[in-house]
Amino acid sequence: MPDRAESPTGATEKCGVVGVSLADRDVARPIYYAMYALQHRGQESAGIATHDGFQQHSHVERGLVGDAIDEAALEDLRGAAGIGHVRYPTSGGLNTCCAQPFAVSFKSGSLGLAHNGNLVNTDELRTELEAAGHAFTSDGDTEVIAHELARNLLDADLVRAVKRTMSRVHGSYSLAIMHDETVLGLRDPLGNRPLCIGKLDDGYVVASESAAIDALDGKLVRDVRPGELVVLDPEGGGFDSYRLVEEPKPAHCFFEHVYFARPDSVIDGSLVYEVRRALGRALWQESGVPADVVMPVPDSGRAFASGYAEAAGEEDADVEFAEGLMKNRYVGRTFIMPTQDERERAVRLKLNPIRSTVEGRRVTLVDDSVVRGTTSTQLVELLRDAGADEVHVRIGAPPIRAPCYMGIDMASRDELIAADRSVEEVREEISADSLAYLSLDAVADALDAGESSLCTGCVTGEYPYDIEDEETDREVARPEI
Ligand code: SF4
Structure with missing residues (x-):
């Protein structure tokens, strides 16, 4: 559907995420290569956040992966755990403050989030969090998820905090999360946006598409299931899986298969x-x-x-x-x-x-x-x-x-x-x-x-979520085809 001057499509591709955890080597380069494989999902900005066991490092710039991240940045991004993101903005304007990963330190440790999707109750959550004393630096919905998760981490372990966060945020999200040096993958309860897990020789990866796993010579293990949290544990030789929310039916985006994903990716069990x-x-x-x-x-x-x-x-x-x-x-x-x-x-x-x-x-x-x-x-x-x-x-x-x-x-x-x-x-x-x-x-x-x-x-015109501020006349006639 070449429809626009700026892109061959009438729709814009929406963000790619990757998270890598390795036993004993820096992740910045593998993440960088995986981001190249996901470049088609977003060209506005690219960023990587890593953790070296002591502190979090991050580098985010506007532009394509090859322009946004140079050799010096890769050298500085130390640590065996990290996440990466390529972005085309969906909410929060076209500016570097909304570029991702969103990386921040809270009382409960450091957090990095790379998000593909769109929340449908951002305004409501932001108002509540602001009333509770949270200050925001961007108008994107990823920061809202980060604050919500940080708040829940104050009095719950990681898995419970994620589960509590999922009960509060509504909408589509495939997330690569880094909490200190632990890398997580999380897919929303309806599995709207894709996310899969891969095995590398010395670690694990979660990514929006399996083409990113191929780029690292890894092996696709499977899709992250709707409502599932995976916690990568390369030293333990695997990953832990928690099905935190189970909905009777998923709502996978059919458009991923029609247009967004790379033809060589396997999504929800099918080669695109x-x-x-x-x-x-x-x-x-x-x-x-x-x-x-x-x-x-x-x-x-x-x-x-x-x-x-x-x-x-x-x-x-x-x-x-x-x-x-x-x-x-x-x-x-x-x-x-x-x-x-x-x-x-x-x-x-x-x-x-x-x-x-x-x-x-x-x-x-x-x-x-x-x-x-x-x-x-x-x-x-x-x-x-x-x-x-x-x-x-x-x-x-x-x-x-x-x-x-x-x-x-x-x-x-x-x-x-x-x-x-x-x-x-x-x-x-x-x-x-x-x-x-x-x-x-x-x-x-x-x-x-x-x-x-x-x-x-x-x-x-019938959506799997109730939409805040939906454009008028939600009813759309069934297509006559
Ligand atoms: S299928 Fe759903 S998620 Fe996918 S483009 Fe259409 S409305 Fe959006």
Whole structure:
């Protein structure tokens, strides 16, 4: 869904966390490498906090991992326990005071927190904590969790304090926590955002995605379960697990599989690449259209298009799978386009059609999702200008009709192209010959999950949490697909 000037998507990826505990060597470098593997989840800031047995060290800067953390910082980050974070802001503004890990010393010791997710009762908790004498340095929700945990640590052991904190904070959170030199992983009771555990030769790691474990030559042990706390113990040769809250059903974010996660990550037991191919196959089965060539929107639509083309090819041997749009990888988020006209031309700089693949042919363009729809409109026009006879658009997810309150900065309701348009109206808006989205049932099938065990709030407008300050008109019509 290349939809914005600053990113190939209409939604922004939301934070990656990692925590590493080793038996007897500094963790800063392994954390740094793992953060590289999670860079796609956030590019605004990067930070590491470590503990050397005596004190906590931390380094947080704006920018990509390679720019934010240099050799000198890695040297200073001593200790065999640590956490790291790559951030795209979800709550708390775009500034370094909200960058993470959030590291602080309390009476109960030192704490570091790296958070992926979004609390839905931050204001209420902050007001209560302020009334109890807690002073805040940022407007982010991670600091609220840190204060709540610190308060609970005053009269409870670590596990009880975490459990008490979980009963107070509501919303989505996958956390890498460091309490003195103990590293913990914690996933919210609905398992909304991903978190997994891996084994290294001399320690353990928790990370948002298994690709970070691969980057350390580690072995994925399993996902952290919804409501589970894991306490890494490399010297004891393992980790302790506490299922602190058990809900009858999880609410995993289906969008992680559709867009956010790396294709080579395994999330909640499924390899993301295979899920995307299965979604592409299902898309053909639900809404296949005769065409000469099936092409992905690079890079987001690639796995979907390959699944779609494979299924199409089983019925029509003449259909070709081809890359018809070439991407300029050097047009990034920082590219400045001062006028609307120039912004509209951005797509031409970013994606250029291969005329011979397109000219005189019926084209099916496959993408993962559509948020604002701006880029879809431009791509259809681009393909027509390159001589396509027909342009059909197939989308590997249902229409996005409502905002996300769980940590994904999709867009506000009035920016979403499908918020108040039927599929036919969206088709008209983007000027495609035909348009079809995938059904929620097909998404649930591909994920081997009942629809009720997934969060589908951005599709249905029904969220797994009660939302503070939710935008009006929560009811969203079921998608007509
Ligand atoms: S609302 Fe959508 S993007 Fe947000 S957590 Fe739910 S499924 Fe994911």
